[in-house]
Amino acid sequence: MNTYVCRYCRQQSDPSAPTCPLCGAPVDIRSSVSDSGWVEQPPIKDMAEIQFGQSRCQIAGTTVPVAEFALAPQDWIYFSHHVLLWADPQAKLGNMSMRGAWHRTLSGMPLIMVEGRGPGHVALSDNAAGEVVALPLQHGQRMWVREHRFLCATGNISYDWEPTNIWYDTGEDNQHSDIHYPMGQNGDIFSAHEQPGLLLLHSPGNTFIRDLQPGQSLLIQPSSLLYRDVSVRAHLHLEFPRNTGFAFWHPRWSYHKVWVRLTGPGRVAVQSIYEPPEDMEAIRNSSYTTVSRW
Template identity: 35%
Template sequence: MICPRCHSQVAEGIKFCGTCGSPLQSPTPPPPPARAAYPPPNQGAYTPPNQGVYTPQNQYEEYSNSMFGNSVPKAELHNPKGPIQIADMTISIDGELVPVVDIMLGNQMPIYFEHHILLWKHPGVQIGFKSLQGAARRFFAGLQIFITEAHGPGNISFSRDSVGQIVALRLQPGQTVEVREHQFLVASGNVDYGFTFVQNAANILFSRTGLFIDQFTARGGEGIVLLHGYGNVFEKMLAPGEALDVEPGAWLWKDPSVQMTVTTVAGSQRGGGILGAIGGLVAGASIVLNRFVGPGRVGIQSMTYHPPTTEGAPQAGGQSNLNLNLGDLF
């Protein structure tokens, strides 16, 4: 077999060129033999039941009939089944307990991703750094200044070291989604990666959200952001003024229209006096709760998020990364 891109000799049955990384199409299989009509024509028309076909629940959320219409990004939850096509890339989600995001990159649209989540890649995929806008502000805020960028063609895959589910957020030009820090996996190159400050000092001190929330905005065409939610991921849609109190660490993403404040477990009670407050405290895992007020949507994960341990830190059985010498990097 000859690679159509670089004209190198490739063995039969190989999916990717070992020289340039281009995908190779297998020879077209012969058409299946003709099958007899079912049932016989003299028994009348009959459509057999659709057996063995499974359509996963909530595979692709449609909001055309909701109050938000098409003004919010569409979310594909529960490890989307079937390939997702964005620009010249194809995204597939494999696995169940610890899902893998597998991306076939073309020549045009790059992707960027967080550090330490790369699982495998084809040698033809080029890895580099992508600088972010507002580098000085990000530096003083303690956020990432550089993230990793990948250019095709070729195959590349990602996974986070935790049980969970993948959420795919499709963003049309101008649409924005806000995501909890360190929970995004991959985004297409036409999606801007910024941040916004958490409002309210109580939010910062007690809600375990931190000082900042990641913001992703699509520019110049449809983009995509892939998130890893711990445990199972669910979506709550809030009407204008409707409130939802959520265990801190359990929210994953939200629409910018959803306001986030903080309330105590006792303050979340309708009444009951001191006994009601104690009962609410015993029922909850924290003294405080995040309160989300609509309109908009909130993504919720069933496992509480824990900030990642610094790689090589004593908690992980190693030494602090601050003691790392430059020679150790090569």
């Protein structure tokens, strides 16, 4: 069988199949590349199937996709409880023990990690329009994912977290701090062990990817980052355009734009829906930051 390397998941696949069996991306499709070098990742087609171990995952729908798993007896997945759509009686569901620092909340409510074991069917879905992004990971491969973008992972993919270390303070003084984490306070780290595994993310809007060469860098909106190779470095970057035309009570350099600078080598992916950080509060202190005034 002839093989080709999927331009989206970077794994060898079967070119005769309509979709990549490892990530669900269409095979016979023209690549869409912007003038700045971003490649749009095509959404997974309705009813496309992804194979992992002895199990399979079918992506149903396009606006708010559902990931429907047919789990073999020896396979299992884990996910946050709020994305569970349905499960048949044969599937075994239970709380998954996490390391002590796991205290994740969403809109003020605690999140509980759940594991689903075969045989049986389990369906998962986020509650926002967007795309399901499939990332097959080979043994030893690691990926950094922005918090709350995780949908599920197969049992042989381990989960960890680390602080983003990207923050700035708009408080009045040392006694009145107001710290902002534009990329989230923590980032998720997923690693494949012993054998290949599958990681599914939910990306609001459309997804765009590109590869950074060693030393190559670019600026992105902090909340637009979806995932990146752990080899890609990130730090805060502030731009202070001169506020000509703004109200006279603003100091000359108080207006600013908050960016994150990513430096290669490695792959990065961004989502098209994001919330730009506030840019009218004076920044008193921050993590390691590069600055541009113009």
